[in-house]
């Protein structure tokens with residue numbers, strides 16, 4: 001059986017240090033906040049080149065708290081892509097705003113910035129845009145930042161799948177998540193940086209916004225039992241998760257390089273099969289959270305791979321406008337051809353940093369035989 005991901009393998013590789021760190025937190029009795037949460041926040045911000053990071057309970061909360069900290073709420077419209085995980089859109093609805101769903105671009109599966117610009121120029125009001133760096137590939141931040149300078153909306157990056165991905169911007173290589181007003185991360189166990197449970201973080205370069213996000217995520221508590229917001233909440237990063245994340249963060253660049261090496265091998269070996277292979281936009285460096293092929297007869301190929309013990313996946317089989325929960329927000333005129341085709345065609349091959357070369361070759365042989 002070739003698994004799609006291997007969080008237990010990552011634990012085994014770092015077992016000694018993780019076991020010691022977890023025991024240390026348990027013995028300290030400091031389960032909420034404390035040195036590991038503060039340490040991780042500083043180290044993660046430094047890794048990204050951002051000024052501030054605020055630990056929260058998961059990536060969905062990160063998006064919701066970031067939107068709320070931007071002041072987004074009832075009466076505001078937020079642009080989201082038609083092809084993403086549901087959390088991107090849920091967060092908008094949960095703050096009381098309205099998601100405006102845009103199609104994605106064919107090349108990188110992220111929000112069509114050109115379409116957002118056209119609709120704003122045609123009179124659509126947009127208070128914030130959530131670009132999703134899907135599969136670890138940076139969205140078109142250059143285009144979005146240019147549009148932002150014209151129209152002044154907030155940008156809340158959904159970086160849940162792209163820890164460490166980089167983009168060439170203004171002559172500099174920068175990590176995603178520190179380019180918008182806020183960047184939101186999930187440390188769900190299978191992410192490029194994964195905890196041993198739920199965890200997340202919000203990143204920003206703005207001190208006041210960081211303080212606002214921290215306030216919202218901690219019951220609006222400005223000083224002990226001094227609650228300055230009516231709608232604060234509890235969304236905190238656990239000390240045990242923070243201790244584990246600190247150790248795994250030290251390996252993130254190396255593990256992302258490993259993902260890139262496996263992706264390069266797939267691309268080299270599968271060149272010529274009857275599928276569209278993923279590519280990187282010039283100046284963008286993906287961290288290959290997923291390696292997504294596009295295949296016309298996807299479901300048959302998926303079933304055959306599974307018969308052979310290869311757990312390929314489909315992220316995601318239903319586009320956002322076609323989800324029952326979001327149908328009210330779908331724009332009947334938009335059609336979303338690219339997102340709908342992606343939902344029909346994407347097939348994600350197993351990829352994780354500690355994947356054995358022999359397993360990579362087994363996947364290649366199977367795909368080649370099915371798509372020759």
Ligand SMILES: Cc1ncc(COP(=O)(O)O)c(C=O)c1O
Nearest residue numbers: 058059060085087088160186188
């Ligand atoms: C694109 C995207 N956004 C948001 C999330 C939400 O993160 P979490 O599961 O930590 O709430 C995920 C995680 O699955 C995701 O893939």
